[in-house]
Amino acid sequence: MAILIVKDLIKRFKCYASPADRLKEILFRKPRHREFTALDGVSLTLEKGQSIGVIGRNGSGKSTLLKILAGILLPDGGTVAIRGRVTGLLELGTGFHGEFTGRENIRHNAALLGMSREEIQAKMDAVEAFAELGPFLDEPLKIYSSGMVMRLAFSVAIHADPDVFIIDEALAVGDAYFQQKCTERIRRFREQGGSLLFVSHDMTSVKLLCDKVLVMDRGKVLGFGDPDPMVQLYNFVLAHTGTGENRVVVESSSTGAVGYGTMEVRIRDVRLSLPGVERAEVIPSGHPVTVHVDLEACAAVEELTVGIMIRDRFGQDVFGTNTYLMGERLGCRAGEHIEVRFACAQWNLGPGQYTLTVAAHRSRAHIHGCYHWIDHAVSFQVVHGGGYEFAGVARLPVELAVDRR
Template sequence: MNGSIQVNNLGKAYKRYPNHRARLLEWLLPFAGPRHQQIHVLRDISFSVEPGQALGIIGVNGAGKSTLLKLITGTAAASTGSVAMQGRVAAMLELGMGFHPDFSGRQNVFMAGQLIGLTVAELAALMPEIEAFAEIGDYIDQPVRVYSSGMQMRLAFAVATAKRPDVLIVDEALSVGDAYFQHKSFERIRAFRAEGTTLLIVSHDKGAIQSVCDRAILLDGGRVSKEGPPEEIMDLYNAMIAEKENQTVRQETTDSGKVQTISGTGEATVADITMLNEQGERAEMLGAAAPVRLRVTVAIQADIANLTLGIRIKDRLGQNIFGTNTHHLGRPIGAVTAGERLTVDFCFALNLGPGSYSVATALHSADTHLVDNYEWRDLALVFNVMNLQLPYFEGCTWLAPELAITRH
C-alpha cells in the first residue's frame, strides 16, 4: 500500500483557567458563560504529502512542531480540522515512547512492535536484525531504566524501522544519538524513501532536511509561515533565528527565479560579488581545481567597531560545502567608518566537482552573525563548475590523490 498524509485546517487550542474554582464553576454552571481563556497552539494547518514524498517541518522552539505531529499520529486530539492517512504508519515522537523502564529491551521490543502493528511472529523473526541495527550488545536483556538516552533512541528507531512502513514520522528524537548512529539512521531513511515510503520529519538539521526532503514547511507562532523548497525555507529559518529587533528579514526573487533571503541591520552591505578566473575576468563557468578569486565589495553604512566578512559555498541542494570568515582566517577587518568601501578577495583553488554552486555572504561582528548581524545574504552569487582538465572523478570535492602501487 502507498502511504499518504492529508492535513486539513488542523488546529489545537487549550483552555486556561485562572484557578480551580473557575474550572469547577464552568462545569457546574455551563450556561453562565465561559470562565477560561483559549490558548491556540496551532491554527489552520493544511498540507498534503503524496505517496513517496518527503516533507520537512522546521520552526523555532514553541512553534508547534511536536504538537502538530501528535495531532497527525492521533496521540492528541485536534480542536479543529482533520487528518487522513493511508498505509502502515511508524512514528518516533518521543524518546523511547512505549518502553517500560522495568522490562528488558527485548521485552520492550515485543511490546512496542505490537503497538505499531507487527505480530509476535514477525517480531521474533526480525529480532536479530533489530539487535544488529541497535548495536547495544548485552544491554538488550537489561532493564531499559539502565539505558542511556542514546541507547533508548537506538532501540526505539530499530523497532520503528524494523519493517519498512508506508509512512514514517520522525521527531527530533534522532538528535540525541551520536554522529555515527545519526548517519546510519538517515541512510535507512533514505533507503526507505527510495523504496516508496512517505516521510514526515521534524529536524533542525539543515543537511538532513535538504538531503532527504522534497519540500519543507516553516511553522511560526502555530501557523504555516511558508512552504517551499527545503533550501529556501531553511534560509528563511536561519534568518529568523538571527533576527533582532532592529533587523529586517526579506526575500527577493533573483533573475534566475530562485528566492534569495536577506537579513540584518543594513549597517554594512555587499555592494558587489563576483568570481574571477585565472585571467582576472568575471566568470560564471569555471574549471574544477582552477585558481579563482572570490571578490566581495562591501559598502559601510555606519561606524562599526569590529567587522567580519564570512563566505559559505553551498551545492545545488543547499548543503554546506565550505565556509570561513576573516576572523577565523586571522585577518580581522577591524574598525570601519560610514561611507567606506572595502574589497576583500578570497583566493583558492576551486577543488569542487562539476555542478552548480552558490555563495552566501555574512557581515557581522566577532566570529558569528548571531551577535551583530549587519547583513546575511543567501544566493549572493551562483556559479558553475566543469571538469575541463582533470581525470574523471565523482562527488563534490577534488582531492588530487597521488598513487603509490607496490608489487609483492
C-alpha cells in the first residue's frame, strides 16, 4: 500500500541580488529577481514498510523535497498525498528554541509533530532515556553542542510513532556511539512496518538502510532503482562534475561491467593473482594476493591516480585505496602502457562473493577528473584458507593465549 505519493512536484525560489531589490519589486511592480527551480517535475511513491534513499550532488533538490514532504515548504506545482503521520529530522534546531531547556523543547517539539499532551507525558521518560543527555535536559538549548541537539531531535521524532520518518543528513553530526544507536532504532522502526526517506552522502549507509534509491540532479530525477546501480549512477554524475559532461564516454564490457570517463587513460585489464595462479577467481582467505591493473595512456597526463575498491555481495564498501593515498605520484606519456600492482601479503576477507571496482583519475578522488572508472570490473569468491575458522567480513591475525591460575 502506498503511504506517500508525490506527483510532478515543482518548487521555485526567487533570488535577489540584494534585500533592497525585493522592496523595489514590491513598490515598482517590476521583476528584480532571477528564478531558481529547485524541483522540476519530481515524482515518487513510497510504500508502507519501504525505505527509499535520496542521493545527489549538493543543490540537486534533495532537502527541498524533504522539506515539502515534512510540511515546512509549500510546492508551486504538483501534488503530495500522505497517509499517516510524517516526522522528520531535517536541519538541526528546526522546531526548537534556544532559550528553552531540553525538557521544555521536548514538549514543544512533540506538540509540533502532532502528539497530544497525553502522548507526550506517556513517552517523556522514554524520550529522555534515549537522548541520554542527563542533567543537560534542564539546561537551555543554546548551550548544547550540535551533537546534543541531534540527540534530542532524533529522540523526539522517533518516539512520535511516525508512519513515515524523514532524515536529512542530521545523523552525521552525532558521535559514533549514538549513530549506531540511531541506526539500530531505525532498523527496529522498519521491522515494525515504518517507512523511511533517507538523504545522505554516505553511500554505505544508503545501501545498508534503503530498499530503493532515488538519484537527483538539478531538481530532476535521474534514476530510481536498487541501491547498487543507483550509487553507480551517482558516481557517474560526480565524474561529470569533475570533467565536463560532453567529455565523458560511457561503455559496457562483455562481462557487463559499466565504465565511463574521459578515456585519456584507459583501463585495459584487471586481474587478481595468487602465487602460481595468474588469474584467480577463487581466493583462500589469508593467502597473498596481487591486484593487477593494466592501463594505456591515450593522451599525456601529468597526474594519474589508480585506485581499487572491494565491495561485498550487498554492495558495501569493504576496502579501498589508491596510489595517491599511498604516496605515489604518477604521470604518463601518450601511448605509454603502465601496470600498477597492489600486493597484499594476506587477503584477510571473510568467505563470500565480492567485486572489485577500479578507477584512473586525477588527484585523490575521481570527482577531480575521471579518466576511466569501471564498476564491478572483477568478481571473485573468498573461501576458508586453512587455520582457524572465523565469522564476519575480516580475518584478523589473532594469536591465542590461555593462562590458568
